[in-house]
Amino acid sequence: MSNKSTPVPAGSAAVAERGSLRLARGVSATWWYTVAALLFFELGIVLATLLVVASSPAQPPVAIAGVGLGGLAWVAATVALLIDYRHRTDSAPLVRWRRQLLPLLLSLAYGVTAGAVCGLWIVGALPLLQSLMLLNWQSGVRVRALLAATGLLVALAVIDANATDVGTAASGWGLLVSFSVILPAMTVASLWWWDVLARLDRARASExxxxxxxxxxxxxxxxxxxxxxxxxxxxxxxxxxxxxxxxxxxxxxxxxxxxxxxxxxxxxxxxxxxxxxxSVPLRDEIANAVDLLRAAGTAAEARVDEDADRAPASVLGPVIRETTTNVLRHGGGHWARLSLVRQAESWRYEISNDAASDTSASDDGSGLDGISRRTAEVGGSVEVQRGKNEFTVVVSVPAVADAVADVTDPGEQR
Structure with missing residues (x-):
């Protein structure tokens, strides 16, 4: 068999599936929240089943252990089905037998075994019904399957309540019935929400x-x-x-x-x-600077003039990046304030931050000399203000500094 990859058409199912896998990573945190919630409910059902089994004096310890281990196997089977669901595409079949047959069989085996040990129909039906909810149903069909599964579980709960003496395990029985009836609806709602987020993420990536x-x-x-x-x-x-x-x-x-x-x-x-x-708009430059400072643990805030995009970006853009770097290197790391405002025929950029305790009074930061040279070339000025607990850099440049920079930029003179 050749190992060479064969090109596939842009609209093929293989391309769509690879795109689905790639885009889903952008919202992976939401996916794992969904999985954690479903697993919590499933483990709660296994615990409630153990309480019901343990409340019967006729059950040997081996039966209790078997129900517990079987419950863990069922939870693991649903994890496999959830992982497969995450990578699903709309064109995929309802069941991928080669990958999903074993989890379905494990769910069926646990349901039959636990139901026989407990003598409860709802315990026997729930594992398989829950696993069926995780298949690649179409949206309308999934809702009908949910209604059928919920109705069946309610009917089985009524049958078990009438046919079985559950008074000795009232707490475990109530928890078991509540979680069992709610679980399919919670599963479908969670998967629907995930599908919405995945489609939004794919739409964002396509845009x-x-x-x-x-x-x-x-x-x-x-x-x-x-x-x-x-x-x-x-x-x-x-x-x-x-x-x-x-x-x-x-x-x-x-x-x-x-x-x-x-x-x-x-x-x-x-x-x-x-x-x-x-050129990057100065509003975006300052927003990026604030994000960078906040990512480093600094409480940063900014004030930007409404007409900031008219400011000389070729001059102030590098100044904003350099001063932000200096704050990260030499600042105290607790707070920072940035502002860009228009004053008459000039633009004033100011950045203040808390001074580091180990920074000497003469330490201006490695980039201030370069900032001074750059602003001086366009007729601007730089002012450095040192306080006991605060360090401020103020840069003022003419409103027409971009035109001056285009003429004086040595990189353009060839």
Whole structure:
């Protein structure tokens, strides 16, 4: 058998299943909460069954131990069915016999054994009914199966109550009946909620992929329009220069100079395009900084002007990242405050944090010199305020600093 993977169509069931597995990881915490709740109820039913069995003086210890071990095997079988359900797809069959036959047989065997030991019909039916609720039912069919299972369990509970003396195990009997009747409904509701979250997660991922695809198409279109136009112009200018080379040298040289200017224009346009796609809105920069500080255990808050996206991102973006890094390295780690506001014809960015007890008064942080140089290049200023328990950096830049930065950025001067 060959080990090479065979490409599959984009809309095939295999692709859909792999997508389901990948997307489900984003909401895995909710899944494990669901599993834990169901297992808690199932273990409660096993415990109630043991109480009913133990209350009968005629039952030997071996029977009690067998019911307990069988109950644990049933719980393990439902875990296997739940794991299989997590990775289900809408196109999958109701039962995957090769993977689900053994858990179903274990549930049936436990139900028959425990029901015979207890002499209770509800104990014999519940394990298999619960396992059937975990199969890949369609939504409408699952509700009808739930109603049938719940009605059957209620009827069996009434039969057991009328046919069996349960007075000696009243507490265990009440717990057993309550948990048994509620469990299928709880299972279906939990799986329905999980299906909703999984579909929402897949929709979110699909929307993200669509947005990324649209962005790639937009980038490709911009690059094509920019480079295609300039390259076509350059090609025509070079062709004309080649034709004029033997007839009019001065005119040919003029066309070569024009081609060189077109190339420089294309280079500048490409740099401007790359800068536009690299820029992150300052509102997002500050939100990322707050998230990073909070992830490190710092109580961070921010105040951002409504028009913050108009601030010079090429200057303040690196400043926000560098000052946030300095707070993480040199701050006390308890609190931090960030703000970005407009003041007349300038933008004021301020970040304050508690000072670390082991930080010397002369320690400005390793990035403040670079911040000062960057802001000075665009006509801005940096102010450092040290207090006994507080350290503040204030950066002010002109509102037109982006245009200045484009001219003075040494990386653009080639």
């Amino acid at each position: 993200s992929r669509l947005a990324a695809t649209q962005e790639r198409l937009r980038v490709a279109t911009d690059v094509h329009d920019l480079q295609g136009h300039h390259l076509q112009v350059v090609a025509l200018q070079l062709e004309l220069a080649e034709r004029l080379m033997t007839k009019d040298t001065d005119a040919a040289l003029e066309q070569l100079r024009a081609a060189r200017a077109s190339v420089a224009e294309a280079q500048q346009g490409t740099r401007d395009l790359a800068l536009r796609f690299r």
